[in-house]
Amino acid sequence: MIITRGISKVFKIGKKQKQEFTAVDGLDLQVNEGEVFGFLGPNGAGKTTTVRMLTCLIQPSAGQASVNGLVVGRDDTQIRRTVGLLTESPGMYERLSAEKNLSIYAKLYDVPDVDAAVNKYLVMLDLWERRFDPVGSFSKGMRQKLAVARALLHEPKVLFLDEPTTGLDPEAAKTVRDFLYELKNEGRTIFMTTHNLDEAERLCDRVGIFKQSLLAVDTPEALRQRLYGRKVVFHLAAVNPEWVGLVAGQPGVKAAEAVENKLVVSLNEPERENPAIVRALVQAGADIRFIGELRHSLEQVYLELLHSDAEGR
Amino acid sequence: MKHIRTIINKEWAEVFKNRTVLYTTLLLPLVFAILPLIMLKSTAGSIPDMGDAATTGLPEGFVQSCEGLSGGDCLQVYLVSEFLFLFMMMPVIIPINIAAYSIVGEKTTRSLEPLLATPITTVELLAGKCLAAVLPAIGATYFSIGIFNLGLSLLKISPGVISYVNSPIWLLALLALGPLLSLISTLFALFISSRVTDPRVAEQVSAVLIVPVMGVMLAQMAGVVTLNLTMMLIAIAAVAALAFAMLHLGNAIFERENILTRWK
Numbered sequence: 001m002i003i004t005r006g007i008s009k010v011f012k013i014g015k016k017q018k019q020e021f022t023a024v025d026g027l028d029l030q031v032n033e034g035e036v037f038g039f040l041g042p043n044g045a046g047k048t049t050t051v052r053m054l055t056c057l058i059q060p061s062a063g064q065a066s067v068n069g070l071v072v073g074r075d076d077t078q079i080r081r082t083v084g085l086l087t088e089s090p091g092m093y094e095r096l097s098a099e100k101n102l103s104i105y106a107k108l109y110d111v112p113d114v115d116a117a118v119n120k121y122l123v124m125l126d127l128w129e130r131r132f133d134p135v136g137s138f139s140k141g142m143r144q145k146l147a148v149a150r151a152l153l154h155e156p157k158v159l160f161l162d163e164p165t166t167g168l169d170p171e172a173a174k175t176v177r178d179f180l181y182e183l184k185n186e187g188r189t190i191f192m193t194t195h196n197l198d199e200a201e202r203l204c205d206r207v208g209i210f211k212q213s214l215l216a217v218d219t220p221e222a223l224r225q226r227l228y229g230r231k232v233v234f235h236l237a238a239v240n241p242e243w244v245g246l247v248a249g250q251p252g253v254k255a256a257e258a259v260e261n262k263l264v265v266s267l268n269e270p271e272r273e274n275p276a277i278v279r280a281l282v283q284a285g286a287d288i289r290f291i292g293e294l295r296h297s298l299e300q301v302y303l304e305l306l307h308s309d310a311e312g313r
Numbered sequence: 314m315k316h317i318r319t320i321i322n323k324e325w326a327e328v329f330k331n332r333t334v335l336y337t338t339l340l341l342p343l344v345f346a347i348l349p350l351i352m353l354k355s356t357a358g359s360i361p362d363m364g365d366a367a368t369t370g371l372p373e374g375f376v377q378s379c380e381g382l383s384g385g386d387c388l389q390v391y392l393v394s395e396f397l398f399l400f401m402m403m404p405v406i407i408p409i410n411i412a413a414y415s416i417v418g419e420k421t422t423r424s425l426e427p428l429l430a431t432p433i434t435t436v437e438l439l440a441g442k443c444l445a446a447v448l449p450a451i452g453a454t455y456f457s458i459g460i461f462n463l464g465l466s467l468l469k470i471s472p473g474v475i476s477y478v479n480s481p482i483w484l485l486a487l488l489a490l491g492p493l494l495s496l497i498s499t500l501f502a503l504f505i506s507s508r509v510t511d512p513r514v515a516e517q518v519s520a521v522l523i524v525p526v527m528g529v530m531l532a533q534m535a536g537v538v539t540l541n542l543t544m545m546l547i548a549i550a551a552v553a554a555l556a557f558a559m560l561h562l563g564n565a566i567f568e569r570e571n572i573l574t575r576w577k
Contacts, residue, residue, distance in 0.1 A: 052573070057569065091422060091423035
């Protein structure tokens with residue numbers, strides 16, 4: 001659905017445009033049909049530049065990209081017709097009503113039944129009662145919802161969302177997020193950039209961690225395992241230091257350490273290896289209170305990858 | 314064509330919701346129509362029988378074109394010919410208000426990016442924005458001329474003066490030169506608007522276009538040039554050539570990417 005092969009973007013900067021700044025450097029990526037892909041990275045990483053290249057707002061300096069089978073740089077008008085874009089800032093016409101804003105875009109996207117499309121999304125996003133009010137009087141959350149509606153008016157197959165919930169209060173963010181769940185369930189392909197890693201974890205099938213180039217791409221779970229492996233925590237009444245060695249000697253155990261009244265054990269396959277460890281601990285006299293898997297957050301994965309990248313550079 | 318119409322409607326809906334722009338667009342034609350009428354009425358009263366003395370001090374070239382008119386009528390026709398420049402200034406001034414804000418305004422409100430993300434082509438976008446500024450300017454100019462003509466009849470201004478107002482020079486000025494000037498003014502303002510980052514700068518820079526029109530007006534007042542049919546045809550040809558060149562240039566220099574990404 002979205003394929004990039006080594007796309008880069010170099011901007012000329014400085015007063016005489018003689019300096020160069022590489023915003024995106026050789027991005028290889030494939031986003032499949034119906035997938036929700038989270039594009040994560042710090043400010044200035046080149047996420048918005050990537051979105052702009054894929055929505056044909058700016059041209060790549062090198063490499064190739066295609067969206068919906070259409071080639072960026074060659075089929076730009078057709079690509080714009082088949083994708084929806086939620087820009088970082090809603091950018092609505094503030095003096096005009098919500099309805100007028102949407103109808104302008106419906107016409108520009110050549111929507112066959114403008115009124116029906118506009119009314120559908122005004123109702124769906126709970127803006128119907130305020131449809132004749134100027135957008136300037138709307139809250140930030142309402143504007144964002146309106147911008148989401150604008151991106152969907154022409155029923156695009158691929159949706160690009162640039163930080164859809166940034167700057168919204170928790171309630172407004174939840175409304176937008178819930179709507180994104182609905183879109184996900186409709187099977188649309190969604191490419192979203194976000195700083196909200198919890199949101200990315202809940203919404204995205206796969207995530208890409210990006211800083212000028214792609215540092216890692218996979219499902220959040222696979223990234224976690226790749227970085228930290230799988231760890232099981234045995235909560236005990238008390239820890240005998242000898243038990244650390246006992247557990248470390250069990251098959252499949254990669255490492256074990258005692259932390260307060262817990263044993264943290266790195267394993268290849270906890271489902272297979274846990275019973276033997278439990279038996280060994282019980283036989284050694286351990287009083288096991290609770291067993292759970294230690295899950296690193298996506299935030300930890302993200303920070304780890306960025307720090308490794310910074311050290312590598 | 315549908316996209317162009319949408320952009321025009323969008324621009325008008327947005328621009329005319331701003332009362333200041335609306336009132337400026339309406340007020341200017343009224344002032345430009347009423348001012349000459351007051352001057353014509355007052356001079357008509359003060360020069361009833363001055364005879365040839367009324368033309369003393371008028372440019373020689375102009376006096377020669379007053380054949381068949383009384384001295385008083387010739388003086389009034391001279392005044393009216395100066396007012397023609399006022400009417401020609403209107404299609405230059407009014408679109409600047411609208412067009413100068415057109416692109417940079419969208420940049421500052423961040424609405425340009427979603428707009429450029431639609432399937433609209435650069436030509437459609439520029440044509441829509443251009444027509445949205447040119448049409449009200451031409452409309453306002455015709456509205457002003459209409460009031461002026463109505464005033465001439467109501468105030469019983471000399472038939473010699475009225476026939477000058479209906480002469481080919483005026484008709485060419487209104488039907489050809491005015492719209493062309495308006496087009497040039499709008500294209501220039503759009504060009505500036507796409508290059509700057511502040512709407513105020515766009516308006517100030519675009520306003521320099523009034524200078525050539527004022528220059529010609531002052532040149533006629535000083536007797537350096539005389540407005541006649543030949544001169545009008547030359548002016549139309551020159552302005553048309555310039556407009557044609559600017560239309561081509563406008564599309565070539567409207568770089569979506571630079572407009573979107575360059576802010577310094």
